[in-house]
Amino acid sequence: MNIELNIEKLVFGGDGLGFIDGKAYFVEGALPGERVLARITNDKKNYGKARLIRVFEPSPERVTPPCPYIQACGGCQYQHLHYENELRWKEAQVRESFLKGFGDSVPPIRPIRRSPKELGYRQSITLHRTVKTNQKPHRLAFIGRDNYSFVFIDNCLLADEALKTVFASEHALGKYESKRIFKVERGKGIVSSEEDRLYRVLLENELLWGHSRGFFQNNLGVTEMVAKELSEIIRDINPSRFIDLYAGVGTFSILSARKVPELCCFEESIYAIDCLKRNLKERNLSAAIFKGRVEQTFPNFWLGNREEGTLIFLDPPRLGITRELAEFFSKAEKISDIVYLACDLQILIRDLRILLSKGRYQITSVVPFDMFPRTKHLEVLARLKRV
The missing domain is CATH 2.40.50.140 (Nucleic acid-binding proteins)
Incomplete structure (x- = not known):
């Protein structure tokens, strides 16, 4: 109809x-x-x-979308809009979401931080198998707008120029491999999830280790902006201990919190933990590293190590933190400051409502970052302080 x-x-x-x-x-x-x-x-x-x-x-x-695959692909939601207007609408959506979530108690929301690059910023892409489970070389593709068809492309405008060769090439996937992730290794070409090896990423003049099968932030320019914002928060709070939950390879502990007297990193991925240890060792930084699911390891740790002057940094996956962990924070004693970096706005609102439910915290600032230009996604940094 x-x-x-x-x-x-x-x-x-x-x-x-x-x-x-x-x-x-x-x-x-x-x-x-x-x-x-x-x-x-x-x-x-x-x-x-x-x-x-x-x-x-x-x-x-x-405006006319610059991508010839826009109708079939569906990965970009804003190519028909000038970037300045995209930013304006994204910021308005953040403000409206917080208004719906918190009513008259809407926290201060700062202007959205634009990406240094509108296109060509993605450091990794995921392409999918397009034939049945044989292992012969074949072209891989994106999943289409309809969530089931394949879209073969020669180049993605969002991807770093170094990734261009991946799209038209043929790849032999393993028997149980349904997709493959390709990442940029600065100065050396491409690494993929087929491999099991380390690679280097340059951030704020720091060469960090990442893993071909692990996670690393996709937009390096915006990641640096987030790190600088977190550094300013740390200078303002001057904590004696920085607890990095979902620490990954230690990106924010190293870029933002290296001068805090005590570092504690919580991470589940074995790939990330290996990189985290290497990144800390190369800089002569010491940190207590806790392996396993944050939802289990952190509450056990905190109950025996409650200290004033602790800053909690949350950078969870897209699904956010569990309700149980959010409720633990809402009732936990001696936590004075929490900084939450979220890659899903609605999930952030959900989690913040639980964190604030016992009246122990208030949100003092919210900063949106356009981590993924031309798409519906963005990241939001929320700062909470104990009342």
């Missing part, structure tokens, strides 16, 4: 929002101020989702 409607605003995720007889419709690819024709793809009782067919009255903000 097709519908015709006016688009009022962009919502979190990048869809244009319009109404027909009071019912909300989220139209992929539509912009505020436009009158559009759209095809309903999912019709619920209280709302519907639709795909753009035609724009009758285009917005002055609309």
Whole structure:
């Protein structure tokens, strides 16, 4: 079924929002101020989702997407919008999300930090097997907008130039390998998840170890900006102990907290822990390293090591922290400051509501970072202080 409607605003995720007889419709690819024709793809009782067919009255903000694969791929939600306007809408979405989550208690939200690079910033890409489980070389592909078809491309505009050779090449995947991750090794080319080896990443003039099968931040320029913001918070708080939860290879402990008297790093990945130890050793830094799931190791540690002057830094995966860990923080004694870096805005709101539920903390600042330009994703840094 097709519908015709006016688009009022962009919502979190990048869809244009319009109404027909009071019912909300989220139209992929539509912009505020436009009158559009759209095809309903999912019709619920209280709302519907639709795909753009035609724009009758285009917005002055609309631009022609530079990517030739934009219709099939679906990885970018904002290529039809000038980058300055994308930033404006993303910041508005952060403000609206906090308003919905906290009402009159909305914390101070600072302007969004733009990425130094609008395109060509991704340091890794994931491509998927496109043939059945044989091990013959074949071209890999992105998963399409429909979540099941394959999209073969010659280049991704978001990817670092060094990754360009990966797209048109053929790759022989292992029998149980459904996808392969490719990463940039600065000055040496490409590493992939097929390999089991270390590689180097340059951040703020620091050469850090990463692992071909482990995690590392994708946008190095914005990662440096986050590290500088965290450094300023640390200087302001002047903690005696920095606890890095989901520490990874130690990126933020090293870039931001190396001068704190005591470092404690909690990490589950064996690949990350190996890199973390190497990165600390090369800089003659000492840290207590706790291996295992943060949700288990940290509460046990804290109950026997509660100290004033401790800054907790949370940088969890996209799913955020567990409800149990959030509730532990909400009731824990002697934690004076928490800094939470989230890569999913709605998950952050969920977790912050639990952290604040016992009245022990207040949010003193929120800083959005455009870690993933041209896509719906961004990262948000929230600072909490004990009341």
